[in-house]
Amino acid sequence: MAANAPTIPLLTPYKMGKFELSHRVVLAPLTRNRSYGNTPQPHAALYYSQRTTPGGLLITEATGVSDTAQGYPETPGIWTKEQVEAWKPIVNAVHEKGGIFFCQIWHVGRVSTTGYQPNGEAPISCTDKGVTPGLDGVDWSPPRRLRTDEIPLIINDFRLAARNAVEAGFDGVEVHGANGYLIDQFMKDTVNDRTDRYGGSLENRCRFAVEVVESVVKEIGPDRVGMRLSPFANYMETADTNPEALGLYMANALNKYGILYLHAIEPRMAKIGDRYETPHSLLPMRKAFRGTFIAAGGYRRDEGNKAIAENYADLVAFGRLFLANPDLPRRFKLDAPLNKYNRDTFYIPDPVVGYTDYPFLEDSELRSAPSSTS
16 A cells, blocks of 8 residues: 555544544454353463554453353353453453453353253243254253343343453443344344243333343443344344344434444345345444444455445444454555455364464565575
8 A cells, every 4th residue: 555545444543432443443252262161261362462453442252241151162251250360461461552452241041051051950041942953063952931030130140240341451341232142032022932021012122131231331331331233133043023123222222321332233135036135224223323333244344444434334343354364454454465264263272273373464475475595
């Protein structure tokens, strides 16, 4: 890129609440299955710091709020003192390089098996309808429907996790309300079959999500809270029959609590006639929400620039591209070639392979440069 070339939209500064971001390229939350015994490991400090730039926003992998929150091997938690202590050097590594670091807190709900649950109990959910056994190659266990009087206990787990995240040094938390996990299960009408105040109408189905956010906001302040939503998705058989209404309702509901950002996942393309099109858009949510709006969902450099330039989003989260390119903002600036990601190593427990061994631009340039002769 020539020295006098204009700055691309993705690399323009942005003020997100009290945080001065130097660019709009966000590290999306990415499950990596390398937190042995649900405890973050030292190799995570290298992984996250590699992807840190001064004034860049990073969001952690989904982090469990309790011992009932797990559904996958070696995913981190933040409900014990030991886990909080293990996160501290990882957070410090990001802060030392000037990054802004949010912890994504989650509960998987029914996306689990008895093997991940305390005393081999059934996973908890809004329903006793399970995920089809065998989906994604896992024999998912039938869940247990939470009683109305148990729900405040789960909300409290999110509150304590948020407090623990701040104690670990994080700048804030992102409440994971997407991708078919517990909060999403409550919100979506193809899963939630409750008849109490947490089921039925759109307002009732969203009550759990809103109460979680309210509890977290009261604990750590709205300026430290974001939320991720995927109203149009049907991950883990969790779909809604009116996703537009769901997305808009949540955007407006979150405004009441003044949270910092809303992070929404793009609708998937669908086949309409003989062409693939996106019949839905995040634009109504974007227009309704009064805080920072982050869009995610398979964006490339050109698409991210377009989203920022057209005010479709304030920030764009990148997952697979950032996973494989620790220096992604720099590569975007130079319009440099990108490393290809290796899907086979996304979810393996190796502390290096497919994790911290993707080359930086200088490394790959050196490898491709012809060797000099003396």
